Amino acid sequence: MRYNEGRFPSLIVKIRMNQPRKAVALISGGLDSLLAAKVILEQGVHVEGINFFTGFCVEGHTHAIRKKERNRPKRNNALWVAEQLGIKLHIVDIIEEYKDVVLNPRHGYGANLNPCLDCKVFMVRKAREWIERKGFDFIITGEVIGQRPKSQRKDTMPVIAVESGADDRLLRPLCARNLPPTLPEREGWVDRERLHGFEGRSRKPQMALAERFGFSEYAQPAGGCCFLTDAQYSRKLADLWQARGERRYELDDIMLLKVGRHLRPRPHFKMIIGREDGENRFLEGYRKQFTHLLTRSHNGPLVLIDGEPADEDLDLAARITARFSQGRDAEAVDVEIHTRDGATLTRQVKPISGEQIPSHWYL
Amino acid sequence: MSEVQLDARRLLCPLPVIRTQDRIEQLQRGDRLTVYCTDPGAIHDIPAWCRVHGHAVLEIVRHDEEIRIRIEVQG
16 A cells, blocks of 8 residues: 555654665775665664675685684674674675676676676665665665776776666665765755765775775775685686586585695696685585595695596596695505595605696696 | 484585575474584574574584584475
8 A cells, every 4th residue: 555645744754854864885995885784874774795706705614614714713704894884794696697697798807807897787786676675775786986996987987887777776875976966965855965986996085985984904805805806716607618618617626726726737727725724624625525535644635626637647637636745755656546436546656746747737 | 203314524614604594405394403513603604594494493502623513304
């Protein structure tokens, strides 16, 4: 049943006055989305956060698998931001749907396999669907014109708004003054004068605003929050597709690309070599899915083989495994090979020398 | 009031948080959920998620590689 605004105008006004407008903020865990949400919270709008998990997210925990990076905070930055703001955060698993964004980006890739513009369109579209389901009024992002060369430009801002279907319900509080007024501004749900006109790659305006709000600690991810912006990671993903002869991936594939040393000695198999205890423990979870190797006479890594190695390939794999063990300078190292069909083979091998490993084997 | 269990072992964060969030969405106030996980990040993230949504963490137990987190739905 709809209210008849003509019959109950004062009641409607009262209801609207007592019920603040509701916005969902895309929270990445970085500074810009933190500030954008704070700017709107300051105007009395009810804000909740939404964070999308693509599988490519750079998380503190992924780094924390490696011992040497254990001094990094083991926290989810998006949750941490939500706590600083005092807002709810909804984390949404978009792993499956996101594959199409990575595999078929309409707007192409950035410097690596990063489909930043398609990614932003997709996430804002998911946020638009979310606000329609939940009865929220508009969407906030931390975008700043000129901040990112691929996705945050003056000409891409309307592309994101239109292709996501959010249209003028998409508000960018940090650069809104440089863009045409959106619905929340025109309707007076937010005061345009209290929004910002940031532009360009400089971080100084954001840092000054952070100081004004009293935020002294915030995440400053180098290279963004997505592994697809990383050149080495993108190279490993491209290699995976080439080796399989098709462009597809599962979550386990992209998780394994984040961990270990990857070598491809032959086109039909790749080795994933744990670099330390943390990575070895992580790889242990995948042992049953892969042929794997361990050194028995010396301490060494856990090595997974992705592909279909022939018997002679196992000798080479054993020699490489020995190379990355503490027996690298020994005459002979005992290597145990566990095949996927459950058989266990033992080979005594001489570790391969560094000079015998061509640089192009390293991915 | 019901007692529910969730197996999030071998999942990397934030997946244990997402599974917890999705399970709690189906529960009622006062229900209790025990989450089993192995990613050490879950020790920080699941309680953080509970704090922002107003749920109570009743217990966190770590035994070797396994972590058990007991939550009461409140928010």
